[in-house]
Amino acid sequence: MSAAPSTIAIATARRQRARARISWIGIGIVVVFALLAVLGPMLTPYDPLAQTLLDRLQPPSAAHLLGTDALGRDVLSRVIAAGRVDLPLGLAAAMISATVGSILGSVGGFIGRWVDTLLMRLGDLVMAFPTYVLVIALVTVMGAGIPAILVSFALLGWIPYARLLRAEIRRVTHEEYIAAARLSGISELRVLLQHVLPNAVRPSIAYFVLDIMMAILTLASLSYLGLGVQPPTPEWGTMVAEGQPYLQTNWWLTAAPGGAIAVLGLGFLLLGESLETRLRG
Amino acid sequence: MRRAVIAVKRLAQVVVLMLGCTLLVFVIQAASGRDPARAILGQRASAEQVEALRAQLGLDQPLPLQYLRFLGNLLHGDFGVSYYSGGAVGTLIAGRLGTTLLLLVVAFVLSLAISMPLTMTVVRRPGGILDGVIRAFTLVGTVMPAFWLGILLILLIALPTGWFPVSGYGQTLPEHLRAVALPALTLAIGLAPVQIRTLRTSWLRAMQSPYVEAARSRGARQSRLMFAHALPNSVIPLISIVAVQAGWSIFLAVIVENTFRLPGLGQGLVLAANQSDLPVVNATTLVLALMVVLISLVADWISTLFDPKLRSAS
Numbered sequence: 011m012s013a014a015p016s017t018i019a020i021a022t023a024r025r026q027r028a029r030a031r032i033s034w035i036g037i038g039i040v041v042v043f044a045l046l047a048v049l050g051p052m053l054t055p056y057d058p059l060a061q062t063l064l065d066r067l068q069p070p071s072a073a074h075l076l077g078t079d080a081l082g083r084d085v086l087s088r089v090i091a092a093g094r095v096d097l098p099l100g101l102a103a104a105m106i107s108a109t110v111g112s113i114l115g116s117v118g119g120f121i122g123r124w125v126d127t128l129l130m131r132l133g134d135l136v137m138a139f140p141t142y143v144l145v146i147a148l149v150t151v152m153g154a155g156i157p158a159i160l161v162s163f164a165l166l167g168w169i170p171y172a173r174l175l176r177a178e179i180r181r182v183t184h185e186e187y188i189a190a191a192r193l194s195g196i197s198e199l200r201v202l203l204q205h206v207l208p209n210a211v212r213p214s215i216a217y218f219v220l221d222i223m224m225a226i227l228t229l230a231s232l233s234y235l236g237l238g239v240q241p242p243t244p245e246w247g248t249m250v251a252e253g254q255p256y257l258q259t260n261w262w263l264t265a266a267p268g269g270a271i272a273v274l275g276l277g278f279l280l281l282g283e284s285l286e287t288r289l290r291g
Numbered sequence: 292m293r294r295a296v297i298a299v300k301r302l303a304q305v306v307v308l309m310l311g312c313t314l315l316v317f318v319i320q321a322a323s324g325r326d327p328a329r330a331i332l333g334q335r336a337s338a339e340q341v342e343a344l345r346a347q348l349g350l351d352q353p354l355p356l357q358y359l360r361f362l363g364n365l366l367h368g369d370f371g372v373s374y375y376s377g378g379a380v381g382t383l384i385a386g387r388l389g390t391t392l393l394l395l396v397v398a399f400v401l402s403l404a405i406s407m408p409l410t411m412t413v414v415r416r417p418g419g420i421l422d423g424v425i426r427a428f429t430l431v432g433t434v435m436p437a438f439w440l441g442i443l444l445i446l447l448i449a450l451p452t453g454w455f456p457v458s459g460y461g462q463t464l465p466e467h468l469r470a471v472a473l474p475a476l477t478l479a480i481g482l483a484p485v486q487i488r489t490l491r492t493s494w495l496r497a498m499q500s501p502y503v504e505a506a507r508s509r510g511a512r513q514s515r516l517m518f519a520h521a522l523p524n525s526v527i528p529l530i531s532i533v534a535v536q537a538g539w540s541i542f543l544a545v546i547v548e549n550t551f552r553l554p555g556l557g558q559g560l561v562l563a564a565n566q567s568d569l570p571v572v573n574a575t576t577l578v579l580a581l582m583v584v585l586i587s588l589v590a591d592w593i594s595t596l597f598d599p600k601l602r603s604a605s
Binding site for chain 1: 576
């Protein structure tokens with residue numbers, strides 16, 4: 011409080027530099043995981059599905075850097091291969107939510123009136139639900155697996171996007187340049203797509219990155235419960251569940267996939283948070 | 292007067308919400324395409340037997356009538372019959388409800404016991420080393436999958452010390468508390484980061500407000516400024532965020548109940564889902580939805596205790 015302005019300026023600059031460094035850590039983590047997922051088959055030392063029952067439950071060694079699981083499959087290969095499942099699925103789930111939410115949010119925010127009211131009330135209703143518990147009910151009806159999860163994300167994940175975009179659109183439409191665009195006589199749809207949306211999407215972008223993290227976390231949790239990706243497909247949550255009975259003797263069976271989720275989640279979180287502050291400022 | 296209006300409005304919202312929930316669950320049931328009568332009786336039952344049960348359950352009537360009947364049954368505590376065991380779903384749920392309630396209560400108490408003191412140290416010295424440590428904790432708490440965190444607690448606390456059971460619920464209350472301790476801690480670590488962030492923002496803002504500045508210029512001590520002046524005005528966002536967390540916390544409860552083999556609603560839900568036991572899944576979903584609604588109701592009520600604007604009669 012009594013600090014001279016120069017000290018405050020230095021502290022702010024230092025904080026900005028620290029924030030930049032942190033966002034680079036986030037980007038680095040995400041890039042490494044993306045590369046691992048893309049290059050997966052070239053990098054994995056073993057076939058992630060190949061069972062060698064004689065080599066089951068091996069501790070980490072030079073031949074198997076993260077040991078082997080109860081069926082003699084190489085854990086490192088499976089952790090890398092699982093990235094090819096979790097990362098694209100998380101991305102797809104977040105993209106579905108973002109698309110549905112953005113369309114409904116633009117419609118509600120731009121048209122307003124009863125359409126807007128109806129959509130927001132519907133959102134309230136779904137939000138008041140234990141959303142993720144509802145996913146379990148949907149999975150029960152549709153059968154465990156990827157389609158059920160993507161459908162649930164489309165049905166339940168749109169609300170934050172719709173709310174964010176709607177609020178921004180309502181703010182933007184009062185700006186003078188929108189009035190100017192309307193006066194120039196272009197169609198309402200073009201006003202929305204070319205003038206309103208580009209100025210309203212910023213908060214949604216930061217949320218999208220955080221949503222990928224939440225989607226991966228949810229997907230892994232459902233798979234852990236046996237309701238998501240089905241074995242033998244390598245998936246981090248499924249791998250944790252498969253390793254849990256051997257916790258006392260072979261803790262790396264759960265630690266490796268669990269750690270993968272946490273580190274990747276950290277990457278998206280750091281990236282999303284730095285985007286959030288940057289896009290706001 | 293105004294308070295009564297708000298209360299009536301909230302209750303009306305709860306009723307509408309729960310009706311929406313039941314409708315959704317009914318639609319899921321109807322859309323599943325499975326004949327409940329066939330599912331209950333099994334594949335070996337004759338067509339006549341199935342037909343008789345269909346008539347008895349009212350499945351030969353039009354869907355709107357079936358929905359009303361479903362609602363009426365719910366109001367009488369009749370949640371239907373399990374496809375898997377053939378037992379009454381209501382009894383199944385009643386046996387598991389207490390475990391989940393205890394877990395949630397202990398988890399929320401623990402999460403506040405973590406987030407309040409941590410936030411306090413940050414507000415006392417913003418930007419210090421502790422601020423960084425707490426920020427690291429909130430990051431970790433956000434990205435750790437609950438099931439993995441639970442497993443880590445088993446590995447690092449339960450197994451080495453032997454103080455906490457890694458499965459089951461025990462018979463007496465002390466045994467119950469010991470059984471839910473680690474699952475609740477897992478939940479609390481998942482819930483605390485958002486609470487810390489919310490309370491930190493509102494508390495720091497309150498500390499910079501004119502009324503705290505005025506109290507400071509009158510010579511009030513730092514602790515008095517923090518707790519007597521700033522805190523009561525900054526807890527409302529915290530309470531609101533706890534209400535928002537209700538839905539997420541129940542999903543976390545479902546996960547950790549399975550990690551710790553705690554016989555609560557969440558474990559029953561996943562068991563039933565894996566057995567395609569739709570009546571149990573739907574009834575459990577309804578009960579959990581009711582819990583979420585009740586948690587946010589209680590949070591609203593607590594908010595009114597702290598907010599004179601909501602409390603006043605004018």
